[in-house]
Amino acid sequence: MIQSEWQPKGSHYISGAYFDDTSGEPMSSLYPATGREIANLHAATPKTINLALDDAKQAQEDWAKTSPPTRGRILMRTAQILRERNRELSVLETMDTGKPLQETLVADATTAADCFEYFGALACANSFEGRHIPLDGDNFAYTIREPLGVCLGLGAWNYPIQTGAWKIAPALALGNAIVFKPSELTPLSALALAEIMTEAGLPPALMQVVQGAGEVGATLVKDKRIDKVSLTGSVETGQKIAASAGASLKKVTLELGGKSPLIVCEDADLQEAVTGALLANFYSSGQVCSNATRVFVSDKIKQKFINLLLSRTEKILIGDPMDESTTMGPLISEQQRARVLSYIASGKKEGANLLCGGNKPILPGFKEKGFDSGFFIEPTIFDHVEDSMMIAQEEIFGPVLCLLSFRDEDEVVERANSSEFGLSAGVFSSNIECAHRIASRFKAGSCWINSYNATAPGVPFGGYKNSGIGRENSRETIEAYSQIKSVYVQGGKIESSY
Numbered sequence: 475m476i477q478s479e480w481q482p483k484g485s486h487y488i489s490g491a492y493f494d495d496t497s498g499e500p501m502s503s504l505y506p507a508t509g510r511e512i513a514n515l516h517a518a519t520p521k522t523i524n525l526a527l528d529d530a531k532q533a534q535e536d537w538a539k540t541s542p543p544t545r546g547r548i549l550m551r552t553a554q555i556l557r558e559r560n561r562e563l564s565v566l567e568t569m570d571t572g573k574p575l576q577e578t579l580v581a582d583a584t585t586a587a588d589c590f591e592y593f594g595a596l597a598c599a600n601s602f603e604g605r606h607i608p609l610d611g612d613n614f615a616y617t618i619r620e621p622l623g624v625c626l627g628l629g630a631w632n633y634p635i636q637t638g639a640w641k642i643a644p645a646l647a648l649g650n651a652i653v654f655k656p657s658e659l660t661p662l663s664a665l666a667l668a669e670i671m672t673e674a675g676l677p678p679a680l681m682q683v684v685q686g687a688g689e690v691g692a693t694l695v696k697d698k699r700i701d702k703v704s705l706t707g708s709v710e711t712g713q714k715i716a717a718s719a720g721a722s723l724k725k726v727t728l729e730l731g732g733k734s735p736l737i738v739c740e741d742a743d744l745q746e747a748v749t750g751a752l753l754a755n756f757y758s759s760g761q762v763c764s765n766a767t768r769v770f771v772s773d774k775i776k777q778k779f780i781n782l783l784l785s786r787t788e789k790i791l792i793g794d795p796m797d798e799s800t801t802m803g804p805l806i807s808e809q810q811r812a813r814v815l816s817y818i819a820s821g822k823k824e825g826a827n828l829l830c831g832g833n834k835p836i837l838p839g840f841k842e843k844g845f846d847s848g849f850f851i852e853p854t855i856f857d858h859v860e861d862s863m864m865i866a867q868e869e870i871f872g873p874v875l876c877l878l879s880f881r882d883e884d885e886v887v888e889r890a891n892s893s894e895f896g897l898s899a900g901v902f903s904s905n906i907e908c909a910h911r912i913a914s915r916f917k918a919g920s921c922w923i924n925s926y927n928a929t930a931p932g933v934p935f936g937g938y939k940n941s942g943i944g945r946e947n948s949r950e951t952i953e954a955y956s957q958i959k960s961v962y963v964q965g966g967k968i969e970s971s972y
Contacts, residue, residue, distance in 0.1 A: 480566055480666055485515035485685050486522055487668035489529045490678030495519045501685060503661055506572030506804040507795050508844040515661055517686035520693075526653050526682040527699040530624045533679035534651035538621050545647055546597030549590045551674035556587035556667075563666060565796070567635060570660045572804040572849065573758055574795045585929070586639035586667070589947065592931035593647040602648060602952060612965025619956045621649035622725065623701035626694050628715070629664065630706040631657035631806055632761045637706045637729075638664050640935075640946045642671075642681055648955040650702075651680045655694060658687040659806055695719055702955065705729070706763075709869075709940050716943070727944035727954050729763070729936055731869045732897030735890035736766030736926060737880075737912060740774045742902035746924060748782045750902055751875065754926040756790060756853050759805050760814075760873035764898035764920060764927055768859075768866055770886050773879040780857065780877065784830060790853050792835050794843060804849040805872060811849045814872030818854055821865040821874075826856040831873070861889055869895070883912065891917045896938030900926045919945070 484492030485501070498516035505512045518526070537545070556563065563583035568575045573582075596602070604617035627641035634656055645652040656664040664683045671681050684690065688711070695703055695718045703719050704727040705712055712728040719726045736754055738747045754766035771779045795803040805811045811834075818832045831854030840846045851873060859866050859876040866876050880886035890899060899916040902924055903909040909923045919937040922928065929935060929947070936945035944954050 480562055482513060482515070482662060482665045486518060486526070487665055487683040488522070488526050488679070489682070490672050492665075493522065493525070495522050498522065499686070501658055501661065503570060503659075504807070505569050506806055507848040507850075509808070509847040509849065510844065512569055513662060515685050517658070518684040518690050522684055523690070523693060523697070526684050527624065527697060529679035530651040530653055530682050531699050533677060534621070534624055534649075537646075537651060537677065537680055538649040540649070542597040542600050542602055542647070542649075545649065546594040546599075548671070548675045549594030549597065549643055549647060552671050552676075553587040553591040553594060555670045555674055556583050556590065559670070560584055563635065563663065566666060567663050568795050568803075570634065570662045571631065572795055572806060574798075574800045574803045576798045576800060577758065579798075582633060582635050586635045589636070589639040589931045590643045592947075593643040596949070596952075597647040601949075602956065604958070609962075613963065614965065615960055615962045618959045618961065619648075619952075620959055621956055623650060624699055625650045625652045625702045625704065625955065626700045627652055627654040628691050628703070628705040628707065629654065629656040630763075631659040632758055632763075634660040635663040635667055638667060640706075641704045642667075644951045644955045646676070646680060648952065650955055651682075653682045653684060653694065653700070655684050655686060655691055658685065661685050691715075692718065695724075696721075698722065700724060702726070704946070704954070712942065725954065727936075727946060728942040729946055730897070730940065730942040731895060732763050732765070732937065732941050733768060733867065733869050733893050733895045734764060734766045734898040734900070734918065735768045735770060735893075736900040737886055737890060737902070738769065738771045738775070738779060739901065739903035739905070739908065740772040741904045742775070743904060743924075744775065744779060744782055747902040748779065748786055750900060750924075750926040751783060752786060754900065755875040756787075756802060756873045757927065759802055759851070761806060761810075761871050762927065766898065766900050766926055767870060767874065768876050768878060768890070770878045770880045770890060773881055776877070776879055780829070783855065787830060787853050787855065792837060792850060792852070794845070802853065802873070805851060806849065808849055810871065811851055814851055814870055814874065817865055817868070817870045817872070817874060821856050821859070821863065821876075824860075824863045824865070825858070826860075826863060826865060826876070827858040829855040829857050831855060861892065867893070883908070887912060887915045891915075894940045897941035898922075898927075898937070
C-alpha cells in the first residue's frame, strides 16, 4: 500500500468523483526505490473515455459562460490547498517517482501551486479581454477571446503534478474543460489534484483524469470531442501526436526532449558554474528534459573545473528517498536504468574517459531496506567527449554529464547549436556583456545566465527545432488555450453597387 496519508479510491476521476472499470488493463504503480507495487489501477476502457469526454463537453458550455474572476478564485483556492498539503503531496510524489523528498518538497506541488496562482490571478484580473479596433468613419470592430472547448493534457512522469498544472490551470482559466492523462508510470498525484480541485469548488467534469498508456492517449488524441492537445514527452511521441492531431487540425502544444548545452567561460565563478552543472545533470537523477548534459568548459580552466566537480559529486548522497538528507534517488524504472547503462557502455566504447560513476550503487543497508531491487544508478561523468559521440548527440535522461573543451566563443556557440534539439541552454561568465551575447546566439527556447533550470509560471517555457511546438506558462499560453473572434460593426449605411 501507499506509504502516505492519501490513497486513491479508484483509477479515474470523472465528473467530480472516482470511477473504475475493472475490465480495463491492470496498471501497477511501482515505488522506484524498491521496485515494489504501491498501487494497482486499471487503464481506461472505451466506456470510461466516452463518459469522460461526454461529461466534459457538456460541462464546458456552462464553464465558458462563467466570469473569468469566478474561475480565477477556484484556481487560487486550489493553489492554497496545494500549499497547505505540500508535505502529504510530496510524500506521494516521492513514492510515485522515486525523487528524494528533499526535492519534491520544493519542486513539485509547490510549483504546481505557483502555476494555479498565476493563472488564477490573470483570470481574477480579467486579463483575457478582447480589443476595440476603430475603422473608417463610424465603423469599428471588436474581438472576443473564446475558449477552445475540451482540451487534452498528456503528462510526464518526471514532474507529474507540475506538468499537470502547466496544462490544467491555463485551460480552465480560459474557460475550457480538460481531460488529463498522467503517465502510466506515475498515475497517482493527478487523482489527488482532482480531489483538491473539487474541494476548491471546481464544478464536476471540468477536470477529468483518465489512466492508461500510449493506446489510451492515442484514442483520446483522435477523438473529435478533443479540441486541443498538450503533451510533455519524448520527440517520438510528439511526432505521432502531431501527425494524429493534424488530421483534424487540432491545436497542439508539444514540450519535448533536449540535449542542451552549458557553456562555462574562462572568467566564470567556478563554484557557481559547478553548482549549475550539478543541478543541470543530477537533479531528479538527471531525468529533466531541459538538462544541460553537454557541459562545454574553457580549456584554460577545465582541470580546475573537473577537480571541483569531482569533489562535489563525491558528496552526493544516494539513498532512501524518504530521508531528507538524501540528494539522489533512483531512476523511474528498470527499463530507464537499462537505457542509461547502455549509453554509458556506448560512451566507453567510443573512447570517452569515465571519470566517475557508471554503475549500479552498492551501499550499506540497501539490501535490508529493499533498495537493492530499486532502480538506482551512480552519478556519472565523462571527459574527453567528442561532439560526434552518441552520448553527446542523444538524450539519455539519466545522471550522465558529458564534458567537452572549447577555445573561443564562436567555436563553442556553433558546437552548442549543432543539435536537432533546442529546448534549453546556459552560460556562466562574470562578463555580463559576453553572457548576454552568447545567450542571444543560442538556438534554444529557454536560456539561463549564471544559473540553470530555474522556472517561473510567468516565463514562457518551450523549445526550438525538435524540442517542441508552442510554449507553456506565461501570457503566451493564453493564445494556446483560446481563439479570437472578430466582430465588424457598421456605423452607417453600407455602400453597394447593386
